Amino acid sequence: MFVGIDIGSSSSKVAILNENKELVGLAVENLGTGTNGIQIVLDKAFTQAGVTPEDIKYTVVTGYGRMTYEGADTQITEISCHAKGTAFFNCDAKTIIDIGGQDAKVIKIDAAGNVSNFNMNEKCAAGTGRFLEVMARVLDCKLGDLSDLAKASKKDVSISSVCTVFAESEVISCLSAGESISDVAKGAHRAVARRVAGMYNRVSGEPPVVMTGGVALNADMITCLSDELKTTVTPVSHPQLAGAVGAAVFAYEKYHKAKK
């Protein structure tokens, strides 16, 4: 068995591959680095796969918490892992958009799923999952409800600030000016999409474009990104787990390479 662990800033993910390179365990826990989320999610995935820690031959850890996690054989960046995970799901993507808790990345990959170029957000929460978390809080809704809310939008409300803190004030102003929660939610999605589109253009992104990371669970965000990039953006299967799956594939490959 081969384990991939992705310790993000706001969630922990685990993927387990068997000897035949088949996914036998997949689990997510919405607790990130510095919490006991990693132990909870590992237990879940082990139970699901019906394995014990003794069955594990190789473990790769990725994500923001990769440097401090001591239970892995090696650590690899989330950039390479998302590319590997995307390739595992057999898609022909040339560009990956990964929006996680505190990072937004645009990754260009070659046919073999190797990274050829990438761009990441600046030292700022604009364009990341954190931005949407802040928006959900101000709109007094759950993060998971943002998509349905935004889909019901009838009117364009522009959130122009690129700064999360200022955007929060801007949203509050919009709400007090009588704009609907739905329209503001849509405006927030468009703001993230515009930010990511800038990064996409900077690395000369090309279709087909897929999306990974937790924010890909937000269907309206996918629509806004597709509009902004003028191409269809498709989420990969299990987008939030793409990094963990990629790490598990690396674990599989590294184990077999070392055996040769």
Next chain:
Amino acid sequence: MGEERKSSKQLLAELQAKHYADAQQAKAEGKPVAWSASIAMQEILEAMDIAVVYPENHAAAIGARKESMEFINNAEGRGYSTDICSYARVNIGYSDIKHAEAQDIPLPDFVFCCDNLCNTVLKWYENLAKDLNIPMVLVNTPFVYDDEVPERSVKYMRKEFDHVIRQLEEITGKKMDPKRLEEVMETSNEAAKWWKAAYSTAVKNPSPLSGFDMFNYMAAAVTMRGKKETVELFRTWHDELKERGEAGMGPWKPGEDEKYRVLWDGIACWTNLSTTFKTLKKYGVNVVCSTYPDIWNLRYGSNDLDGLVKAYAEHYANRSIKFSVDKMSALAEEFQLDGILYHSNRSCKLMDFRQYEIQRQVEARTGIPYVSFDGDQTDPRIFSDAQYETRIQALVEVMENKKNAKGGK
């Protein structure tokens, strides 16, 4: 055999100390002291025996000692925006606080400005001149849009050169000695030649030079090009590196291999020098060249004043995007680069505003992977360790893939 030769490291430390001590002494003796922009025509000042301090170099030293925030807070408290160059904020703060643990410098009797490195320096020096009630001497350097410095620019700068000498004669009450100027020009040319020769030893694979040493030695290239001792310093450093190279030694200790060779674009993160260096070294990444140190490879013919003013206009910071792309692509080949590291330096608008386009064009031409990271030359609030490491590690993974694809090491 005479007495044992001093190492270049010893010479550098001694010269740096002497540089600042000389300025303090000049001030104490009532001689004029100048604060000068880093790529200004120091030949004139040196020939007229004017003590010079370079605020950019001084700010970098303050940054490296991790005390820049005190000065930045002072400047920002007096109304200077956080978006202004942090060298300017540190120096403007110093002009008020007048003491730094890293290094004290005398206040200037005039400022010597050359705008061939950016536009910010103009307003920065104007404000210093106004605050301190001292003259500002300016050499305006037209930006070079074309492949060559136009003849009209050379003529214009030559007239300015003569005018500046007259201004300085008035300020100091001394006459310029053309013979002495000729001598200083010879020395400066020689120092620049050995500066270039030393860091060019990194062409060898593996490089005997660790790129962060280049950032350290650059202090002498900026502040002391006109001194004979500087020629000796760079020649010694060159000889040491050449010897290392001939012995097959890499940039670090034996056993610490150079696995990847990268170019560092932009100024160092002086406040995070150790982190930026150690993270790269951890992955076997050596900075073998940079677009930045080459700026002080200021060369011209013997007593060639037209050539001198031209040299100060035709360096990297005063040139077009096309020049930058050509230059970086040539460095990529010459230094056999595996990757390029772009420091998106919040302070430096000149370098940042064109960086995205340069990245795009250089990648299209060379196919070399790159990454950029956020940082600042002396404002420690911009850089993030974890973000830097993720970007470096991801670049390493891409470089490794490319090497494997090529069947390399």
